[in-house]
Amino acid sequence: MRCSATIRVVLVLCTLITTWYFAETMYPNKVDMKSLKRIFDNIAEEEPTKKKVEFSCGNEKPCPDGYFAFRIISGAGNVVGPSICFDNTIIMSSVKNNVGRGLNIALINASNGTLIKTGTFDMYFADVKPLLEFIKPVKDGTLVLVASYDDPGTNLNEEARSLFKEFGSIHAKKVNFRDAWIFVGGKGINAESSFEQYLQNNKETNKYDGWPEVLEVEGCIPKKSN
Numbered sequence: 001m002r003c004s005a006t007i008r009v010v011l012v013l014c015t016l017i018t019t020w021y022f023a024e025t026m027y028p029n030k031v032d033m034k035s036l037k038r039i040f041d042n043i044a045e046e047e048p049t050k051k052k053v054e055f056s057c058g059n060e061k062p063c064p065d066g067y068f069a070f071r072i073i074s075g076a077g078n079v080v081g082p083s084i085c086f087d088n089t090i091i092m093s094s095v096k097n098n099v100g101r102g103l104n105i106a107l108i109n110a111s112n113g114t115l116i117k118t119g120t121f122d123m124y125f126a127d128v129k130p131l132l133e134f135i136k137p138v139k140d141g142t143l144v145l146v147a148s149y150d151d152p153g154t155n156l157n158e159e160a161r162s163l164f165k166e167f168g169s170i171h172a173k174k175v176n177f178r179d180a181w182i183f184v185g186g187k188g189i190n191a192e193s194s195f196e197q198y199l200q201n202n203k204e205t206n207k208y209d210g211w212p213e214v215l216e217v218e219g220c221i222p223k224k225s226n
């Protein structure tokens, strides 16, 4: 055993020395200090362009021309607030101090990307009226971005659920106590949204004690042409 180990070490050393010898003869060490400096200068110059490209809203993929990038993250349990980014601007977050427990909703003009307004609706202690007053007058050509936080569903009624359905939601009909829900739809799209995620509050599958996992959705929304 010892003998074969020694042989192996000797073989490795021989290989190293031979490699080094050939490297030296084939690439003679002629690099002077000036060219070394040039190499380092080039590296320093190239460094900034090699930096990772940041896409709008920090998304994984860029959006083509004529599209708005967005990213929505639901609240985590009843601890961390949700966030909504649109066209590289955080429009709702804890830092902006404009999110709260319940449903967090941003209304955006689908043709020019301008934020029309944001609203936060407690769905546990408050009734559904303020929410209805917010979503009923929404005009055609408006994007509706929704992020849940803690409890988005207890006081949702049929009227509110069917308005969200009209905006393209398929899960609004069953959103309930402490479910997680994120959604992008629009008034007048007459189609099911492809940007929706929903997780039921379920003791067996919850990530946190009383709440399901945080949801996150990102994507590109085509600008509405007038």
Ligand SMILES: *[C@@H]1O[C@H](CO)[C@@H](O)[C@H](O)[C@H]1NC(C)=O
Pocket: 109, 112, 113, 114, 115, 116
């Ligand atoms: C974009 O939309 C907003 C909200 O609908 C509107 O107030 C604003 O005038 C529009 N901006 C332009 C440049 O058309």
Ligand SMILES: *[C@@H]1O[C@H](CO)[C@@H](O)[C@H](O)[C@H]1NC(C)=O
Pocket: 109, 110, 111, 112, 139, 140, 141, 142, 226
């Ligand atoms: C959106 O903005 C355009 C102008 O850019 C305007 O003509 C349109 O009425 C606005 N739509 C909504 C829903 O505010």
